[in-house]
Amino acid sequence: MIEIKEFTSLLEAEFEDIQPGTLTPEMHYREITDFSSMHALIIIAFIDHQFDVLLKGEDLKKANTIADLYYIVQEKTKQ
Amino acid sequence: MAVFTIENIELAGIAACVPKQIARTEDYVHISEQERKMFTFGTGIESRRLAPEEICTSDLCFAAAQELMKDMQISAEDIDVLIFVSQSPDYFLPATSILLQERLGCSKRTMAFDINLGCSGYVYGMAVISNLVSLPGFRNGLLLCGDKSSFSASPTDKSTYPLFGDAGTATLIRRKEKAPALYFNLQSDGGGWESIIIRGGGTRERFNANSLEKKVIEPGIERSACDVELNGVEVFNFSLREVKPNVIELIEYAGKDIAEIDFLVMHQANKLMNESVRKKLNFPKEKTPYSIREFGNTSSASIPLTMVTELKQPLESGKRQLLLSGFGVGYSWGSILVETDKIIVSELVEI
Numbered sequence: 001m002i003e004i005k006e007f008t009s010l011l012e013a014e015f016e017d018i019q020p021g022t023l024t025p026e027m028h029y030r031e032i033t034d035f036s037s038m039h040a041l042i043i044i045a046f047i048d049h050q051f052d053v054l055l056k057g058e059d060l061k062k063a064n065t066i067a068d069l070y071y072i073v074q075e076k077t078k079q
Numbered sequence: 080m081a082v083f084t085i086e087n088i089e090l091a092g093i094a095a096c097v098p099k100q101i102a103r104t105e106d107y108v109h110i111s112e113q114e115r116k117m118f119t120f121g122t123g124i125e126s127r128r129l130a131p132e133e134i135c136t137s138d139l140c141f142a143a144a145q146e147l148m149k150d151m152q153i154s155a156e157d158i159d160v161l162i163f164v165s166q167s168p169d170y171f172l173p174a175t176s177i178l179l180q181e182r183l184g185c186s187k188r189t190m191a192f193d194i195n196l197g198c199s200g201y202v203y204g205m206a207v208i209s210n211l212v213s214l215p216g217f218r219n220g221l222l223l224c225g226d227k228s229s230f231s232a233s234p235t236d237k238s239t240y241p242l243f244g245d246a247g248t249a250t251l252i253r254r255k256e257k258a259p260a261l262y263f264n265l266q267s268d269g270g271g272w273e274s275i276i277i278r279g280g281g282t283r284e285r286f287n288a289n290s291l292e293k294k295v296i297e298p299g300i301e302r303s304a305c306d307v308e309l310n311g312v313e314v315f316n317f318s319l320r321e322v323k324p325n326v327i328e329l330i331e332y333a334g335k336d337i338a339e340i341d342f343l344v345m346h347q348a349n350k351l352m353n354e355s356v357r358k359k360l361n362f363p364k365e366k367t368p369y370s371i372r373e374f375g376n377t378s379s380a381s382i383p384l385t386m387v388t389e390l391k392q393p394l395e396s397g398k399r400q401l402l403l404s405g406f407g408v409g410y411s412w413g414s415i416l417v418e419t420d421k422i423i424v425s426e427l428v429e430i
Binding site for chain 1: 108111116117118121122174197237238312313316317319320349351352355356358359425
């Protein structure tokens, strides 16, 4: 599993509309400017593609920050 | 387990019809410019076609069927079975297929019935009609698939309205001895019944005085009980989970190699979802056509519409191995492996 910093910057690169360096592990991902369900789908697609982990709606609901997403993926890749 | 082979039939021709009226994503002012950009970036949808009040799904399918029969020089009287696949029928009853039997001029000896499916509808419709036409005594089957999804999408629901376009299609299936076999893999999971649903207006939740009352569900999502609701995250999760294993199982069952496939034609759900599935299958981008940019998600019409708008030349000019995959509302999903050989593909009809 990659480091949290790399996870954050890889995720950031998936969003076409975000300036590099905007996302931090502590940031609440729903506070991304104009956050929509499309951002949620991009997060799911990114995590599935990179880590072969498929997040459900309830996983996303539980997570608030980018770090929360990272730890969910970390937990699921261990299983 | 619904993995099976059907022999002695061919996919002989295909046609599609869309309304003339174009709706552009950039004109959808219910959401901000930034949201519109993000929507197009994710879904790939720049525009779609919307039918006016007086045009129903059956009208779109009727126009497609007429064009196809003209191009194939086939008489309506030669149609032995007519199936209408849709979730936007003309009436609760009678079945729309029967209205179309009469309207197209098919004989009273024609067998006609409806199938109530959405995104998986083309694949299911192909399975049912192919099975019938493979029987001795049958000659031609006409499969009409489509939806007027704009009928039930609330204009003030950003999660559905800019996604769906209206379209109707016609496919002619012909009995042909020793034609290459068609392979099918069809699946269902009612556990996802609430992920795409119109709750009101049926017998479970009868139409009543409050059925059309618009309610704010969350910012940007306002709809009534008779409007479609969509849980995008759950549908996305379902598609990433189920489509690849279904397709892999089919290819293995058919004894084929994925490299033999000329085109993967997927239900046009949204670009991000379809591209995710394509990457999971390691399937080449240049062999995966899309009509979603121009027409949006057109429900059960999306696979044949994509064949008409994106694959006319290759389908008309030689033998092609096609992998067709439909997935969505239900949940219901499935895939087909079919070899076509210089089929008739009508020009897109606009009404």
